[in-house]
Every structure is written in C-alpha cells, then in structure tokens.
Amino acid sequence: MKSAADYRLSQLDELESESIHIFREVVAELERPVLMFSGGKDSIVMLRLAEKAFHPARLPFPLLQVDTGLDFPEVLATRDAWVDRLGVNLVVASVDQAIADGILVDDGRTSRNRMQIATLLEALESGGFTAAFGGGRRDEEKARAKERVYSHRDEFGQWDPKNQRPELWSLYNGRLHEGEHLRIFPLSNWTELDIWHYIARERIEIPSIYFSHRRRVFERDGMLLSEHPANPCREGEVVTERTVRFRTVGDLSLTGCVESTAATLDEIVEEVAVARVTERGATRGDDRFSEAAMEDRKKEGYF
Amino acid sequence: MDLLRFATAGSVDDGKSTLIGRLLLDSKAIFEDQLEAVEATSKTKGYDYTDLALLTDGLRSEREQGITIDVAYRYFATPRRKFIIADTPGHVQYTRNMVTGASTADLGLVLVDARQGLTEQSRRHAVILSLLRVPHLVLAVNKMDLVGYDQEVFERIRAEFVTFTQRLNVPDLAVIPISALQGDNVVTRSENMTWYDGSSLMHHLENVHIASDRDLRDVRFPVQYVVRPKSDEYHDYRGYAGRVASGVMKPGDEVMVLPSGLTSRIAGIDLFEDEIAEAFPPMSVVVRLEDDLDVSRGDMICRVKNAPEPTQDLDAMICWMTREPLRPRQKLAIKHTTRSARAVVKDIQYRLDINSLHRDTEARELGLNEIGRVTLRTTQQLLVDPYEQNRTTGSFILIDEATGNTVGAGMIN
Structure with missing residues (x-):
C-alpha cells in the first residue's frame, strides 16, 4: 500500500505541471496566442513545456521573434533547429525593417533593446495576437515580483502595475476588450537555478554561447562585451581573448559575458548555484540604467 | 526536493x-x-x-x-x-x-x-x-x-x-x-x-x-482541452488534457463524465511521450478513455459513485475586490475550474466582520475588501464540491462583464 508521501511531486515536476496548465488554459480560452521566442534559455524552456502541453499534436500557435539585427549567430542557429524539429511557424519582426518602414526612428542613441518595444507592439498588433507568451520570471527583477501570470495590457500595450487583476488559485482571467492583449508568463514561479536544473534534466538543446568558450572581448561599464563589427570599441577599450560564457542572451551590444570554465550543463548548474550576482545585474546593460529600469520598460510594453 | x-x-x-x-x-x-x-x-x-x-x-x-x-x-x-x-x-x-x-x-x-x-x-x-x-x-x-x-x-x-x-x-x-x-x-x-x-x-x-x-481519494479531473493531433501517425488519438484536482487515477479505472453522466474506463494516461501508471494532484496529464464519448472543456471526469454535485445554485463566502459594491440582482461572469458561465446575485445572507466574526444579516451590499455569505444562481450547471473539501472544485472567481476585471473570489459552502 502506498502512502501519501509517495504521491508528492518534486518541485521541478510541480513547476512543470503548473506551466503546462497555463499553456493549455490560454490556448483553450484565447483567440490568437503567440510565443515570444528569443532563442535564450528561458524561451527554449517555454518551448519545451509547450511541446509537452500539446503532445502528440503540434504547437497550436506560432513563434514570434524580434530580430534586433544584433543577435548572436549561435542563438539564431539554435532557433532554426527548434523550428525545424517542431514544424512550427516562425514570425520574425525586424527592428531594421521597422526603421526602414518608418515605424521607428534610429536616433543613434536609443539602444536596440529599447527599439524592440515598438517593433514588438507593431508585430503583435499586425498579427492580431491576443496573448503573447513570454519567458519572464518573478525572481529576475523587483518589478517582475508583482507581475501576474496573465498580465493585462491596454490598447497601447502598456502595463499598469497599480491596476492589476487579482489572480487567485489557478483560475486565470482571460477577458479582453478590442485592441487589448495579454502577456502570459508560464515561468513566473521558476528561478534561474530551476531553469538550469530543468535544462540539465531534460537534456534540452540550448545555444553554444551559454557554455564556456574562447572569445575576443572588451570591458565596458564593468561588463565584458563581444567584439563585433556592429559593436565597435570606443577609445581606450582593449580587446583581449578570454574564456567566457553568457548567462543571458540579448542583443550583443548590451549583453555581457562572464569569465567561466563551465563547459557542461552540470558545471553550469554548479556555477549558478553558488553565483553571488544576479544574471541581469551581471550581464545586462539594459537593466542597470536606473533602479526602476525594468519597471519603466515594462510599462511601455516590454516583454 | x-x-x-x-x-x-x-x-x-x-x-x-x-x-x-x-x-x-x-x-x-x-x-x-x-x-x-x-x-x-x-x-x-x-x-x-x-x-x-x-x-x-x-x-x-x-x-x-x-x-x-x-x-x-x-x-x-x-x-x-x-x-x-x-x-x-x-x-x-x-x-x-x-x-x-x-x-x-x-x-x-x-x-x-x-x-x-x-x-x-x-x-x-x-x-x-x-x-x-x-x-x-x-x-x-x-x-x-x-x-x-x-x-x-x-x-x-x-x-x-x-x-x-x-x-x-x-x-x-x-x-x-x-x-x-x-x-x-x-x-x-x-x-x-x-x-x-x-x-x-x-x-x-x-x-x-x-x-x-492533498485529497487522494475523490477523483476530480476538470477537462481543460481536447488534444486531437489530426496527423497520420495519431489519426484516431483523442485525449483529454487537464490537471488532477484530487484523487488518484489509473488506467482501467471506471469513470464517469459530468455533466453527461456517461461512463467509460481509462484507456491510458499520457505525460508527454510516456504512458504513466497513475496520475495524482497536481499533475498535468492527458487522459484517454476506452469509449468514444462526447467530452469537451468544462466537463469533469470523476468516479461513478463519487461525483461532485451539479448545481446552478451556489451558496458561497465571497471576498469582494472592487470599489463598486456587490448588490442583489447584479449579473457577473463566473469562472469555476475550466467552466465559465454567468451568475446573478440572489441574496446577501450576511456580511462577516472579520475582526469580531460578527455576522451582519442586515447588510444589503458588500463593499471593497468585505467578505460575506452570498447566494448565486448560474446560467448553467457547475460541478462543485464544498471548498473545505476541495480547494480547486470549491472555488471560483467573479468577473465584471463590462470592465473584464476580476472583482470577487468565492468559496463554496
């Protein structure tokens, strides 16, 4: 006879079950969902969970990627491999195209990351998408700690932190008016370490830049940035070759790497478990401008 | 862990x-x-x-x-x-x-x-x-x-x-x-x-x-989504996706589907590419039945002699969450498990003073952040258990149909 203790899920299985439930709920209730896919580890874990939620059927929604023009080639390669394997439709919204179309103006000072916001909102609107899955986690940043799983956005794509819908039990409210949409965060309750444990457990394919490699880098604002034609060195910045890996994946002019020899998933898990600096604080220029950088970008309609 | x-x-x-x-x-x-x-x-x-x-x-x-x-x-x-x-x-x-x-x-x-x-x-x-x-x-x-x-x-x-x-x-x-x-x-x-x-x-x-x-005895499986691949490989596949609210389900179990009341047996339980021996709360799985029944989102799979009560009349404790008060005759949208309907407020039985536990039976409305016992009538049957027995099949939310906001949380008595 089994006892109650035999019917406990591990915390990773419980998180997986919760995320799968969220995916199915959205697809059952909302008209046109889309999964915002960056090619980073979080969006790949999302894709894996979505695959599990609908197996043996195909994913019932397309992927949307905002191409900043500054994406790591290794990330694009992994993206293409996933798209091929799942036989899923990929929509690419390009920042360069948005500039060419006059939707955006490149003033030379605004970061690509910031310009993604308008490109993303335009792509969501023109695709008629009413629910966009994002890989945001509540442990990432202070402003995200209060984000709902179903995050309501008005017709301008804005988030109003003071006027969020209460979210109780696992009863999600997917009501929308014309022009509004929802951001859905199936990984809300996952931590960075959970993501890595899951990738290691499921042997999920992720971009090679997460693993330790030799790379030509230079220092800027205390971060190690990649040498790249689109990301020229400024005066006084010196390029050296070092053994590094990336903890997050964003546009390469803003995403720094860390010195690391972690070359396998198990070594990464070990490194993350003892890390003393948050992944965004360590390597994301976009979150360091002010104490409320993320909060401000989210209000405008960021991922 | x-x-x-x-x-x-x-x-x-x-x-x-x-x-x-x-x-x-x-x-x-x-x-x-x-x-x-x-x-x-x-x-x-x-x-x-x-x-x-x-x-x-x-x-x-x-x-x-x-x-x-x-x-x-x-x-x-x-x-x-x-x-x-x-x-x-x-x-x-x-x-x-x-x-x-x-x-x-x-x-x-x-x-x-x-x-x-x-x-x-x-x-x-x-x-x-x-x-x-x-x-x-x-x-x-x-x-x-x-x-x-x-x-x-x-x-x-x-x-x-x-x-x-x-x-x-x-x-x-x-x-x-x-x-x-x-x-x-x-x-x-x-x-x-x-x-x-x-x-x-x-x-x-x-x-x-x-x-x-967790309740491992009373099987409650609200159907969330029907998985039908429509591919050559899985031509006849029809599975019912959901999250086990309570109870343990096994292949071979005789089950009943509500509200139809039709019975069948569990043919298999799928968790991604694996067929599993049992499913328990809070697992998200896909259940296949031996018979070709008409099952859709909002239905509930349970055991033949242990089923929730199908009802259109709810007696519940409600926490009200918006400025505009809850009043008798008000109409709202209701979401209970995977089922959505409309509801009308029939009566406010009392307002609970959560400091003194005093029940004010004279109360004619519930204001923001107030809790009270309320009777509702719904447009269609909901498959409910008392909240004290089951926090999933005993809870619901109320939604304002004009604003789309979640305005109330309910716990069924």
Missing part, C-alpha cells in the same frame, strides 16, 4: 519585511548586487543599519509611498525544500491581496510584535487564512529581543492566540518566538531563549508535513 508555498501577513511595523529579507539572505537567495543596492539606498536615506525591508520593495510607486500595495512573490530554497512566499501587505484595505496570496498557500505565517501582542490586524490575518483553508498556520512572535526574551510575554501571546483560533478552522498551529533583526530562532535555535524547546522558523518550514494535505 518538494515545494512549499506560504503566505506572510503583517504590517511594516511587525518586521515582516526584515524577516523575509533575513530568510532570503540566510538561504543565499539574495545576490551581492541586490544587497549592495539596498546598502547604498539605506546609506542615502541616513539609516544606521541596512534596511532589509528595501529588498522586498517592488514598485517605484510603493517606494515613494513607503508601503506595499500588491502581492509580491519571492523565492528561496534550502537543500530540503523550495519555497515560494506570497508576501502580502497587512493593511485592512488590502484584504483582497491577502486573500489572493492565501489562495495558493500551504502555510500561513502571521507576525506579531511581542511588545504589542495580538492586534486587530493579526486576528484578521488568522481569520482570512482559515477562511481560505490554508492547512498550516504559524504565529511568529517577533521582536523578542525588545522584551528581554521574556518567556512570560511569549506565553501570554500564545495563550491568547490559541484561544482565539479555537473559534476558527485551524488544523495545525505552531507558535515561535523570534527576533528577525537579531536572527533568534529564524534559521538556528536561539541561545537567548533556552526556555523554548520547539523548532526554529526555518526548521519548521522545512519539515512541516504537507504530503497529507
């Missing part, structure tokens, strides 16, 4: 944020850059010590007002367990946030200041946690350092709280004397209170027995 979700309640003055900051810090869930930012802010503000409470201040509007206005979720893990904290503000006007945080909690943590003893607020927190059927309750008597670690102070507060909770439904209660600021009994047993022979707060959180909280 398993998962424990707990909700904290208490005001700024009770040291709740300091306690959470300490739990996060001591379990290494706080990173150096976060701590440095808080140290810098504390210095700018001219504080003598690092204000750990700043770690949990989320939004700029909250920092500006110096209060917490919304539920914040925090994460930490020890080698034994992962924890999710629903950190809820304590003020009376934020009852709805506390209800929200408590709705998913396995454990509720109420903080009191040893110098103040029980306040109206701590009683209210205990009432809400018991209404939401949070199975485990902890009262942390904080700031013991400021009362000279006096056992008598602690015993007096404990006795008063135990007497109070006898009027509530509290299946498991622990009372722990702590000092969040000094670290007494937070992670390790305090040497300043040798008279206390119970566990530290962290030890209690790591070891509290939650395996038996």
Whole structure:
C-alpha cells in the first residue's frame, strides 16, 4: 500500500505541471496566442513545456521573434533547429525593417533593446495576437515580483502595475476588450537555478554561447562585451581573448559575458548555484540604467 | 526536493519585511548586487543599519509611498525544500491581496510584535487564512529581543492566540518566538531563549508535513482541452488534457463524465511521450478513455459513485475586490475550474466582520475588501464540491462583464 508521501511531486515536476496548465488554459480560452521566442534559455524552456502541453499534436500557435539585427549567430542557429524539429511557424519582426518602414526612428542613441518595444507592439498588433507568451520570471527583477501570470495590457500595450487583476488559485482571467492583449508568463514561479536544473534534466538543446568558450572581448561599464563589427570599441577599450560564457542572451551590444570554465550543463548548474550576482545585474546593460529600469520598460510594453 | 508555498501577513511595523529579507539572505537567495543596492539606498536615506525591508520593495510607486500595495512573490530554497512566499501587505484595505496570496498557500505565517501582542490586524490575518483553508498556520512572535526574551510575554501571546483560533478552522498551529533583526530562532535555535524547546522558523518550514494535505481519494479531473493531433501517425488519438484536482487515477479505472453522466474506463494516461501508471494532484496529464464519448472543456471526469454535485445554485463566502459594491440582482461572469458561465446575485445572507466574526444579516451590499455569505444562481450547471473539501472544485472567481476585471473570489459552502 502506498502512502501519501509517495504521491508528492518534486518541485521541478510541480513547476512543470503548473506551466503546462497555463499553456493549455490560454490556448483553450484565447483567440490568437503567440510565443515570444528569443532563442535564450528561458524561451527554449517555454518551448519545451509547450511541446509537452500539446503532445502528440503540434504547437497550436506560432513563434514570434524580434530580430534586433544584433543577435548572436549561435542563438539564431539554435532557433532554426527548434523550428525545424517542431514544424512550427516562425514570425520574425525586424527592428531594421521597422526603421526602414518608418515605424521607428534610429536616433543613434536609443539602444536596440529599447527599439524592440515598438517593433514588438507593431508585430503583435499586425498579427492580431491576443496573448503573447513570454519567458519572464518573478525572481529576475523587483518589478517582475508583482507581475501576474496573465498580465493585462491596454490598447497601447502598456502595463499598469497599480491596476492589476487579482489572480487567485489557478483560475486565470482571460477577458479582453478590442485592441487589448495579454502577456502570459508560464515561468513566473521558476528561478534561474530551476531553469538550469530543468535544462540539465531534460537534456534540452540550448545555444553554444551559454557554455564556456574562447572569445575576443572588451570591458565596458564593468561588463565584458563581444567584439563585433556592429559593436565597435570606443577609445581606450582593449580587446583581449578570454574564456567566457553568457548567462543571458540579448542583443550583443548590451549583453555581457562572464569569465567561466563551465563547459557542461552540470558545471553550469554548479556555477549558478553558488553565483553571488544576479544574471541581469551581471550581464545586462539594459537593466542597470536606473533602479526602476525594468519597471519603466515594462510599462511601455516590454516583454 | 518538494515545494512549499506560504503566505506572510503583517504590517511594516511587525518586521515582516526584515524577516523575509533575513530568510532570503540566510538561504543565499539574495545576490551581492541586490544587497549592495539596498546598502547604498539605506546609506542615502541616513539609516544606521541596512534596511532589509528595501529588498522586498517592488514598485517605484510603493517606494515613494513607503508601503506595499500588491502581492509580491519571492523565492528561496534550502537543500530540503523550495519555497515560494506570497508576501502580502497587512493593511485592512488590502484584504483582497491577502486573500489572493492565501489562495495558493500551504502555510500561513502571521507576525506579531511581542511588545504589542495580538492586534486587530493579526486576528484578521488568522481569520482570512482559515477562511481560505490554508492547512498550516504559524504565529511568529517577533521582536523578542525588545522584551528581554521574556518567556512570560511569549506565553501570554500564545495563550491568547490559541484561544482565539479555537473559534476558527485551524488544523495545525505552531507558535515561535523570534527576533528577525537579531536572527533568534529564524534559521538556528536561539541561545537567548533556552526556555523554548520547539523548532526554529526555518526548521519548521522545512519539515512541516504537507504530503497529507492533498485529497487522494475523490477523483476530480476538470477537462481543460481536447488534444486531437489530426496527423497520420495519431489519426484516431483523442485525449483529454487537464490537471488532477484530487484523487488518484489509473488506467482501467471506471469513470464517469459530468455533466453527461456517461461512463467509460481509462484507456491510458499520457505525460508527454510516456504512458504513466497513475496520475495524482497536481499533475498535468492527458487522459484517454476506452469509449468514444462526447467530452469537451468544462466537463469533469470523476468516479461513478463519487461525483461532485451539479448545481446552478451556489451558496458561497465571497471576498469582494472592487470599489463598486456587490448588490442583489447584479449579473457577473463566473469562472469555476475550466467552466465559465454567468451568475446573478440572489441574496446577501450576511456580511462577516472579520475582526469580531460578527455576522451582519442586515447588510444589503458588500463593499471593497468585505467578505460575506452570498447566494448565486448560474446560467448553467457547475460541478462543485464544498471548498473545505476541495480547494480547486470549491472555488471560483467573479468577473465584471463590462470592465473584464476580476472583482470577487468565492468559496463554496
């Protein structure tokens, strides 16, 4: 006879079950969902969970990627491999195209990351998408700690932190008016370490830049940035070759790497478990401008 | 490693944020850059010590007002367990946030200041946690350092709280004397209170027995989504996706589908590419039946002689969450498990004063943050159990059809 203790899920299985439930709920209730896919580890874990939620059927929604023009080639390669394997439709919204179309103006000072916001909102609107899955986690940043799983956005794509819908039990409210949409965060309750444990457990394919490699880098604002034609060195910045890996994946002019020899998933898990600096604080220029950088970008309609 | 979700309640003055900051810090869930930012802010503000409470201040509007206005979720893990904290503000006007945080909690943590003893607020927190059927309750008597670690102070507060909770439904209660600021009994047993022979707060959180909280007897499987691949390989595949609300399901089990009442047997249970031997809460699985029945979202799979009650009349405790009051004859949208319908308010039986537990049967409406017993009539049958038996099939939300906002939380009697 089994006892109650035999019917406990591990915390990773419980998180997986919760995320799968969220995916199915959205697809059952909302008209046109889309999964915002960056090619980073979080969006790949999302894709894996979505695959599990609908197996043996195909994913019932397309992927949307905002191409900043500054994406790591290794990330694009992994993206293409996933798209091929799942036989899923990929929509690419390009920042360069948005500039060419006059939707955006490149003033030379605004970061690509910031310009993604308008490109993303335009792509969501023109695709008629009413629910966009994002890989945001509540442990990432202070402003995200209060984000709902179903995050309501008005017709301008804005988030109003003071006027969020209460979210109780696992009863999600997917009501929308014309022009509004929802951001859905199936990984809300996952931590960075959970993501890595899951990738290691499921042997999920992720971009090679997460693993330790030799790379030509230079220092800027205390971060190690990649040498790249689109990301020229400024005066006084010196390029050296070092053994590094990336903890997050964003546009390469803003995403720094860390010195690391972690070359396998198990070594990464070990490194993350003892890390003393948050992944965004360590390597994301976009979150360091002010104490409320993320909060401000989210209000405008960021991922 | 398993998962424990707990909700904290208490005001700024009770040291709740300091306690959470300490739990996060001591379990290494706080990173150096976060701590440095808080140290810098504390210095700018001219504080003598690092204000750990700043770690949990989320939004700029909250920092500006110096209060917490919304539920914040925090994460930490020890080698034994992962924890999710629903950190809820304590003020009376934020009852709805506390209800929200408590709705998913396995454990509720109420903080009191040893110098103040029980306040109206701590009683209210205990009432809400018991209404939401949070199975485990902890009262942390904080700031013991400021009362000279006096056992008598602690015993007096404990006795008063135990007497109070006898009027509530509290299946498991622990009372722990702590000092969040000094670290007494937070992670390790305090040497300043040798008279206390119970566990530290962290030890209690790591070891509290939650395996038996789930109902493994009454099978309830709300159908969320029908999986039909329409591919050559899986031509005839038809599976019912959902999350097990309660009970254990196995292939071969005779089951009934509600509301149709048709019966069949479970042909198989799929978890991605694996066929599994049994499914239990809170697993998300796909169930296949032997017979080709007409099953869709909103239906419920259960056992033949153990089914929820199909009803259009609900008698429920409702927490109202919006400024415009709830009144008789009001029409709302209702979401219960995977089923959505419309509901009309037939009657407000009483409003509950959550400080005195007094029932006001004269009440004609429920205002923001008020809780009352209400009768509803729904446009279609819902498949319900009493909330005290099942937190999934016994709960619902009410939605304003004009604004689309969630305006009420209901627990079925």
